[in-house]
Amino acid sequence: MLGLSTAGLVQRLRVAGLAWLRSPRGCSLGLARATGAPPLGDWRSPAPSEPRGRPLSLSAAAVVSSAPRPLQPYLRLMRLDKPIGTWLLYLPCTWSIGLAAEPGCFPDWHMLALFGTGAILMRGAGCTINDMWDRDYDKKVTRTACRPIAAGDISTFQSFVFLGGQLTLALGVLLCLNYYSIALGAASLLLVVTYPLMKRITYWPQLALGLTFNWGTLLGWSAIKGSCDPSVCLPLYFSGVMWTLVYDTIYAHQDKKDDAVIGLKSTALLFREKTKQWLSGFSVAMLGALSLVGVNTGQTAPYYTALGAVGAHLAYQIYTVDIHRPDDCWYKFTSNRTVGIIIFLGIVFGNLWKEKRTDETNIQKKVVE
Template sequence: MLSFLLSRASRNTTTRRLLSSSLSSSLSLFNDIVIVSPSRPSEPNPKTNQIIRTLYPFTQSYYWRNFEFSRNYLNSNFSNLRFVGGISTLSSSKNEDNRENGGLSKEGEVSWIDLYLPRLVRPYARLARLDKPIGTWLLAWPCMWSITLAATPGHLPDFKMMTLFGCGALLLRGAGCTINDLIDRDIDTKVERTKLRPVASGLLSPFQGRCFLGFQLLLGLGILLQLNDYSRILGASSLLLVFSYPLMKRLTFWPQAYLGLTFNWGALLGWSAIKGSLDPAIVLPLYMSGVFWTLVYDTIYAHQDKEDDLKVGVKSTALRFGDSTKEWITGFGIACISSLALSGVNANIGWPFYAFLAAASGHLAWQIWTVDLSCRADCNRKFVSNKWFGALIFSGILFGRYL
């Protein structure tokens, strides 16, 4: 909060009383208030009382940025009144700060976007969640699992293909966030965690959001066209899931399951990009493991917003499971690990895979047993830690296939 420096008007009792009453309703707006006493006494001046009376209604609705109210001691009056900054209404100050900073995700939060990107680009970068890479990791890991699993035994996976899928994950995740924010802009304004998102806060118009979405999809199409025909069709079909996912929270208590179907499509696509077809015995268990994994981490994530979701009227597995959440996600975790093991057996993968799978199982168990579902910060920490679960599974597949 911005602060101001106020010089005391006079030692006259009437003046001090008027000054105190005029500021009483607005002191809560300020921090670090400093009152500086004059260095010499003075005689009461009628002009002083007139100024204070004028300021009384003014201070009810406005605050001063770097305001200095000082006295001209030589003339014994208050003619030296100057504004160092500007004046803005309280109701619009946060929106104005949000606009000037390119749209902060949280009040006071600063990321590399604020430090390195031009101001005009910042809202679009935040719309694509470039400052929060965890979503890209969670979308990319199933792709990397599949590409590595499809590699020839004794050989490293196709690095070019992994690079393409990494860029595709970044673009598709950004496009998904844009679609979500366009559809949910009315809901986002009512949720504490999302009310400062670029479209919800008015920093970007819906038209600007749609234009940006078209740009993202165009770049994604450029990546998709570099794959084989089978993969092009398979990849394009995932857009049905991407566009319909934001609507699921209005229709069902299981939007996390639908997100799992969407986010893990790369488990199918990565294999087909290497092999030109699908092997159901390998890729379907791999795909389902990702769906169960998503049900674990996104249910934990949904507990951050459960109070707001109840007020707004949207649904989630966090609300569906309630106090039984840990029992449910324990079952999903067991199903995830079992599906990964089945996929590895069907792919004839080497023993290092199972060693890393055991480590990943421990990590998943740690999340489920230690998460405090009533603490938003802890839910977010456990959610973000899933990038390491994905890395452990990838390492297991890499070493298991190479050795």
């Protein structure tokens, strides 16, 4: 009796299995197994206790993807899904704000937050202007063909309106600063508007980007001090420009083939196989200028230790980058956020060290007296 029941159960399971394999889902799994390919997905229904939907992620790309669909093209237009550009715009501002702090004090956190907000808005405005200028070129480059304006997700009129909104908010941030800084910040708008055109007329658009992206080294100092000190601000600005030439030349090697076909220019196309020699020269100039900044501001051991770490990072970056592999160029490019953070931390701890050194000097004077 038990044997008959077992045989009947096996037969029923076999029939059910064959029926399932004839279904679309079953055919997919069966075909995958027959060909040795991985199955298209787990056929089992999730248990009631298993969470459904996309896993929670705090990455910038995930945040943009989870935003309402009508908003996503605008967020991608201002590159919120790729925040590395915002970091590279913001970090030079933090350097000058940190250097302008009083000895023994942390940087002004209010100013750091204000400039962070401004960096997000101005980087977004710059990307919008860039994509408006380059919409016809972007369609011809594989990496940029999906940008919102080039792909037709946002019209030219909509991008103009969006640009106006970003610049209005950025103006609100700028008006929180002193009059000198307001005038200085307004002067940078010419660079922001004209930079995207440089790749059409010169092999040095990366230099134009450096002049634009490092304006914050002047603005951060003036926001704290009320004016610019040339002995500090000019070498700091120069160091930032040299740094931009390093990372943006590496970035440009991603698109050099497409750029050559459509007639755009870059330092990647200018330097070609001599890129690493040029990048080494820019790095030495950057570190030399930062050393001069340290001397002129009375910096201490933590600052120069940070410069040593930055030198090692840049040397490794330049030595190992494969300029013929776009993915490696992107990885090396994004690693420059670490460079900027190391310099900022060196400035902060170097400034705090000043107070310690001053206290020790005062104690020694009292002992001698």
